[in-house]
């Protein structure tokens with residue numbers, strides 16, 4: 358049977374993750390990349406004109422596809438799924454990573470390359486009540502909602518996972534899919550239904566309150582009393598993982614050194630996840646630095662030279 362243990366696990370599927378994978382593969386570090394390249398921001402770039410060697414005409418998807426072939430050639434495995442949870446194993450220098458279909462992996466090192474974090478839901482009052490009833494991370498703020506009524510907004514696996522984590526605090530949870538057809542993993546849906554989490558296809562339009570949120574307004578005009586709203590659009594973000602692992606962060610981005618190291622040994626962060634210029638060149642540079650850090654650690658090197 359195939360082992361679920363890797364020397365390095367990359368979370369992400371964009372330029373930062375693929376560049377990291379390329380360096381790791383070439384250095385024969387046993388690595389797995391979990392992420393969906395077609396969901397990278399770059400997949401939406403029709404013509405990439407400012408990235409070295411692209412000849413002013415390569416569409417983003419072509420770059421991503423080429424990147425996937427390159428890292429596969431060097432033996433990096435790819436799993437096209439979302440990661441929903443990461444935790445540090447007790448008394449061990451290893452990390453446990455869980456995917457949306459409940460697959461579990463162990464890794465000695467992790468590179469977080471999940472791009473920029475929080476996706477806004479565009480609710481009226483969302484900005485005004487951010488941190489005062491509107492939240493973006495159950496690991497950070499779920500504890501404030503013991504026995505309270507909460508809504509989770511989203512239609513992907515991340516929304517279900519956030520709702521499941523909230524169920525440790527309250528049993529009054531409803532997920533609003535904002536009229537979207539859910540695209541979450543069935544395994545998580547079964548767990549959520551078993552916990553009595555309601556799934557509603559309605560659209561939340563606004564949040565209202567005074568100092569804190571008191572109610573939500575639906576598209577139909579109907580009002581519902583609500584203590585808290587957790588926005589969980591898209592996938593689990595770098596900030597979700599940062600809270601779970603205790604990584605330093607600032608303004609919604611993971612804090613990393615020039616070498617892409619975080620404050621936790623064995624965890625690197627690269628690309629949009631660390632903020633700064635939203636450019637391919639910046640992401641691949643940091644992906645490269647993160648991978649070199651991992652290679653040096655795994656191989657016990659002071660200096661890295663690509664001898665492939």
Ligand SMILES: Cc1cc2nc3c(=O)[nH]c(=O)nc-3n(C[C@H](O)[C@H](O)[C@H](O)COP(=O)(O)OP(=O)(O)OC[C@H]3O[C@@H](n4cnc5c(N)ncnc54)[C@H](O)[C@@H]3O)c2cc1C
Pocket residue numbers: 368369370371372373374391392393394395396397398399400401402403404405406407408438439440441470471472473592593594627628629630634635636637638640
């Ligand atoms: C329309 C458009 C045009 C652009 N044009 C240019 C351009 O011309 N030049 C340029 O330099 N830049 C351009 N950009 C910006 C560029 O795409 C980004 O800077 C770059 O893609 C960031 O790379 P990244 O790897 O850090 O993050 P991303 O590309 O955002 O990749 C993040 C990856 O992580 C995955 N992920 C997220 N959460 C999870 C999870 N929980 N589990 C597993 N995987 C997860 C995502 O699915 C995605 O695959 C453009 C962006 C857009 C939207």
